[in-house]
Amino acid sequence: MLLELKQIGKTFGGIKALTDVNFTLDEGQILGLIGPNGAGKTTIFNMITGIFAPTTGSITFGRTNLVQMAPHKITGLGIARTFQNIRLFGHMSALENVKVGMHPVTASGFWSSLLRLPGQKREEARVLERALQLLEFVGLAEFADVRSDSLAYGQQRRLEIARALATSPKLLLLDEPAAGMIEAETQDLMELIRKIRDQGTTVLLVEHDMPLVMNLCDKVVCINFGVKIAEGEPSEIQNHPDVIEAYLGKE
Numbered sequence: 001m002l003l004e005l006k007q008i009g010k011t012f013g014g015i016k017a018l019t020d021v022n023f024t025l026d027e028g029q030i031l032g033l034i035g036p037n038g039a040g041k042t043t044i045f046n047m048i049t050g051i052f053a054p055t056t057g058s059i060t061f062g063r064t065n066l067v068q069m070a071p072h073k074i075t076g077l078g079i080a081r082t083f084q085n086i087r088l089f090g091h092m093s094a095l096e097n098v099k100v101g102m103h104p105v106t107a108s109g110f111w112s113s114l115l116r117l118p119g120q121k122r123e124e125a126r127v128l129e130r131a132l133q134l135l136e137f138v139g140l141a142e143f144a145d146v147r148s149d150s151l152a153y154g155q156q157r158r159l160e161i162a163r164a165l166a167t168s169p170k171l172l173l174l175d176e177p178a179a180g181m182i183e184a185e186t187q188d189l190m191e192l193i194r195k196i197r198d199q200g201t202t203v204l205l206v207e208h209d210m211p212l213v214m215n216l217c218d219k220v221v222c223i224n225f226g227v228k229i230a231e232g233e234p235s236e237i238q239n240h241p242d243v244i245e246a247y248l249g250k251e
C-alpha cells in the first residue's frame with residue numbers, strides 16, 4: 001500500500017469539510033476521487049501535500065506519517081501535484097517552467113546558486129537534459145522555447161504535468177486536469193496519464209469528466225458533503241444509487 005487515509009476529518013472554523021474519510025491507494029494504481037462541487041476533494045489534496053493538517057485521523061505514505069510534515073518535505077518523499085487552476089510562469093518558456101520544477105527551494109540550493117559551487121555546470125547539463133526528456137514525454141518537445149502563456153490550453157495543462165513530474169514523484173496528484181479541455185485534448189490527456197502510470201508513478205486523480213474517470217481509473221472513491229459514500233471499480237461506482245443521487249440530486 002502506498003498511501004492510506006484513516007478516519008480523516010477536517011474542520012474549517014465551524015464548517016466540517018470532511019468526516020471520517022478512509023481510503024487506500026496501491027502502488028501502480030490510478031485512483032479517481034469524485035464528488036460534487038464542495039465535496040472536499042481539493043481539501044484532501046491539500047492535506048496529503050501538507051498545506052493543511054487534518055483535524056483528525058492519519059495519512060501514511062509508505063511507512064511515513066505525513067501529518068504535521070512541511071510541504072517541501074512531503075515533496076521530497078516523492079509526492080507531487082498539479083492545481084485546479086493553471087499555475088505556470090506565463091512569461092517563461094515551457095523549458096524554463098519544467099526546470100523550475102526541478103529546483104525545490106531549499107536553503108542549500110539558494111546558497112549554492114549564489115556561490116556557483118564546483119560541479120554546477122554538470123548539474124545544469126543534467127537538469128537541461130531531464131527537462132527536455134520531460135517535455136518530450138508529455139508531447140511538448142517542439143515547444144521548449146515557446147512562452148508558456150502562448151501555448152494552447154491543453155498544452156499548458158500538459159506542461160503543468162511535466163513540471164510536477166520534474167521531481168520524479170512516486171505519487172502524482174492531479175486536480176481536475178481535464179477541466180476546460182476539448183474532447184481531443186482529453187483523449188491525449190488520458191493516454192498521458194496511462195503512460196505516467198506505466199513508467200511507475202501512482203496517480204490520484206480528482207476529476208469531473210466521468211467518461212475519463214471511468215475509462216482510466218482502477219478504483220474510484222466518491223465523496224459527498226465530506227463523507228465517503230462509495231468506493232469500488234468504475235463499473236460499480238457508475239451504477240451506485242448514492243453516487244447517482246449525489247450527482248443528479250433527488251427527483
Ligand code: ATP
Binds near residue numbers: 036041084
Ligand atoms: P470543487 O469540485 O468545487 O473543487 P471540492 O470537492 O474540491 O470542490 P473543497 O474545495 O475541498 O471541495 O471544499 C470542501 C469544503 O471545504 C467547502 O465547503 C469549502 O468551502 C471548504 N473549504 C475548503 N478550503 C477552505 C478554507 N481554506 N477555509 C475555509 N473553508 C474551506
